[in-house]
Amino acid sequence: MLLKKELGLTFKSLTYWLVILFIGAFLFMQLGSDFVSLKQPEPGRNDYGFTRTTNKEIIQRQTLHTLLQQYNNKRYNTYPFGFLKVVKPSKSDQAAIRDILERATGQSIDELNQVQSRDKITEEGQQINQTAMNEGVPIAKNYSFQSFQKDMAKIEKRIGKGSDFAEDTYLHQTIKEMNYEEAKARFQSILTEDRVSGAFARMSCDYLVIILGLVPVFIAATVVLRDKRAQSQLVISTKRISTFKLYGTRFLATILLLLLPIILFSLMPAVQSVYVAQKYQHTGDLLLFYQYILGWTLPTIVAVVGISFLITTLFNGLVSVIFQVGFWLLSLMVNGRQVVGSVGLNLMPRFNNVGSREIFEHIFSELVINRIFWFALGLICFFISCVIFDLKRKGKVLYGNLR
Template structure:
């Protein structure tokens, strides 16, 4: 019975205009991000630029952070990201004075000297190439630096680049030839070459899969209501869990089919290049990353769409998921280099390199994905319970538990 219902749901989804609109959006998004893909080659020695890498050097972190603070101090505006969205903060006169005192303590420069350094930097077009830096005072310890930067973050209301959990991201330094060679060797020897491209594919596709499935779920759940089919469906002999689970699984599978299809193109490109370069590849890399990286996001977004729609008989899930999606996108903006996945619905790794960062953050990513897959299972179970209550007449179409019939008789 389950398989029969599952196949019927897949067939109905395949006939849905909403589904094909989502597929078209997926294809267009993929083409815009990975349509033209350059194959990573072994780095050449003697190049002027091999890119940049995050720095763990305390002196570099301090100089970049102080340069950033000095620039915002001169401008009088400070950027914060309290919930992912940018918020510009203007401090009071007393707070501005305190920031000036902090800069004096940490750099040894007064306001006029800082303004001159910023004018010199921006006057030479430095902002085009990099952010300003200021050397920390020789007597400044890293512990004291963290203390006063947290004070600045507190004055700004939190969410700034001066918070303790953010200042480590402020420093960067040029990659050396040796760094570039190491990353390439990791890509070829440890990542099976295709692994890096599979992560990049997942990085892009998880963005769109963090929102699209909710439209399919909401449309499917509301379809029976619009067609006045609730009463007919409620008397089916199948259990509520069988009906909801088959419907849910069909949507997840139908969403993943075009994802697997789209992965064929980058996989083929990797295999073609690898053969000419004599590199061994992992042919299953894309399938593994789709299952491990993308599937949990599809699962929880679809489940949330079903749950809220079954509960309210409205499209509320679109608004809720839309808000969650926006926050997740902005939360991931600072972690695009990979290795810092946290609890984000949309984990980012916007590079084919940094395999070592991926390995360091793997346990974190694994916990993240298991959590969302588990939440999806719970949401589907709750949806099935709500559905069963409706079948028994104990819940009306707006999701409220029906009152005791005594109230009706008393009326």
């Protein structure tokens, strides 16, 4: 009965419906009515897209090409907190980088600059042709990958953290053009291993965790502050119901009311994944789709709601909203340059790509640890908020301070 009452109170609140409308609008803008066009690659085409590569030679060539461009421009791009910060090097920095370029390639800067004329631009005028880049930058015969890594570390130390020459950046962002066989293999992987639904689900989860990393705080703060707004704090404090039962019911109701619209909103890409699979004579899997949805998004919801319960209970105000907005922006910026397979301990694991199962398999164990961490943290914050609220009910704590 208490859970039903809490569900009803939150369900009737204006804040809840504004949040749900915001989630729906965000997902519709990102996913649209036609989520993705999955097309079978045809032989004889010139462009099959790009894929991430771990080929050390390609990594060296592309990174050195980028270094040459930024050396010539005398401007180095860094992203220390997700925002672009252009670093203008000193004369000594330029001299050191010039030495690294010439030693790594076995050619002078003047000779290397001929590479610029061989760069090719695509029809959109934005994407540099990766094949031309790879063919244009030579690698000295005695220059090993270990030497390359040490030199890039020296460059990053000179120009600052978050540059294109950070190991995590060049190892995970180096790409190469796919040929027909590779594109066909990726397509078959989506049909057979992912059953289409898995590939669509990962993309859906990417957008979902972005919005769920923020909006639950508004509902959670409203739920915790409900008694204060209704001026019923003294009545609640004298009730015989246990603090854990009262807070636990509110916590569970908030989780359920956030999860329900997520399940409904994600029905569109879920059904589309089944339709696309049937189009290519395969069978989609709605169960697999929602396994991704629950496993990927639920920990984010629990974490944000738990943290919001704790901060709102402790400070008895909307401090949790300010905190979560700041934390959300920071989490988003940290993953700003790597949106496929970026996990770590970030609140919002990113996978903004349909397919790339090989990347997913590589990060799977890391993703599991990440999701368990945030789920557990959310529960821990909730339990601490119960303790604080119980002390407040007993008059031992006032606005987070011991009396």
